[in-house]
Amino acid sequence: MILAPGAGAGADHxxxxxxxxxxxxxxxxxVRFDFAYRAQGRRMPGPAAHAVLAWKTVFDRVHGDDAGAxxxxxxxxxxxxxxxxxxxxxxxxxxxxIYLGYPLHPPGRPDRERVAHxxxxxxxxxxxxxxxxxxVAPTERLEEIVAALPGAAVEWIDDAGHSFxxxxxxxxxxxxxxxALSRAREFLRPILLSPRDTPGGRV
Numbered sequence: 001m002i003l004a005p006g007a008g009a010g011a012d013h014x015x016x017x018x019x020x021x022x023x024x025x026x027x028x029x030x031v032r033f034d035f036a037y038r039a040q041g042r043r044m045p046g047p048a049a050h051a052v053l054a055w056k057t058v059f060d061r062v063h064g065d066d067a068g069a070x071x072x073x074x075x076x077x078x079x080x081x082x083x084x085x086x087x088x089x090x091x092x093x094x095x096x097x098i099y100l101g102y103p104l105h106p107p108g109r110p111d112r113e114r115v116a117h118x119x120x121x122x123x124x125x126x127x128x129x130x131x132x133x134x135x136v137a138p139t140e141r142l143e144e145i146v147a148a149l150p151g152a153a154v155e156w157i158d159d160a161g162h163s164f165x166x167x168x169x170x171x172x173x174x175x176x177x178x179x180a181l182s183r184a185r186e187f188l189r190p191i192l193l194s195p196r197d198t199p200g201g202r203v
Contacts, residue, residue: 001030001072002062002094004055004079006101007045010034015163016076018177019100026185028072028192033058035082045078048085055086059094070095070192077101077135077162081114088120096124096191098184101162104142107134115145118152125152126187128180130160155183 001023005011011032020030035054037046045051055073063071073083073094080099086092105112118125127146129136136142139156146154157180159166164180171179 001028001074002055002058002083003030003032004073004075004083005032005034005038006076007078008043009076010038013076014173015177018172018174019074019181021174022177022181026181026188031058031062035079048082051078051082052086052089052091055083056091059086059092063093072096072098072188072191074098074100077103084121084125085117087123088117094123096126096188097121098126098128098187100128100180101133101135101164102127102129102142103135104145105135107137110137110141113141118145118149121149123151124187124191125149126184127152127154128157128164128183129154130157130162130164132159133162135162153187155187157183 003016003019005013005016011034016032020032023030033054035045035051037044037050059071059073071094073087073092074080075083077100080102083092083097084099087094087097103114105114127142129142131139143154146152157164164176
């Protein structure tokens with residue numbers, strides 16, 4: 001699993017660290033990385049092409065280290081959208097893509113959708129989203145888009161926001177990540193299981 005952060009966070013964000021721990025409990029190894037702008041000390045992303053190149057570089061390295069293992073690309077918000085752009089361009093060939101809060105549009109701007117490239121993604125896609133996420137309001141629109149994409153699915157977390165937070169939430173980051181990623185287990189199972197895996201050894 002390659003896991004990329006959102007635009008305002010880095011690879012060491014508590015949610016990403018917790019997500020890696022949860023994925024490890026599923027039997028999956030995880031690689032987290034920072035985009036170049038973050039490593040250079042800047043707060044906001046630069047051109048999308050730079051982020052796509054980062055995804056390609058990390059993917060090529062991970063895939064080259066174990067060419068026989070399936071590789072899944074997962075990203076929080078911006079990190080997931082950049083993964084989808086890299087996949088659409090053919091720069092990464094992941095076995096699946098998982099979006100943790102896909103930013104369908106800027107909050108309050110449903111007229112500025114960021115989805116035209118998704119039809120070029122040929123691998124299975126899972127959209128994990130909170131129903132109160134302002135980046136996907138109205139939620140019916142995301143459902144329409146996902147329904148038109150072959151091999152794509154959406155999993156909703158009721159009452160959750162963009163980072164899967166709930167009203168009056170007292171959960172730890174690990175508990176939040178565990179709840180969100182539990183929705184991905186059945187999606188991942190047929191992709192990651194192979195004859196070499198022992199029962200219960202993965203996912």
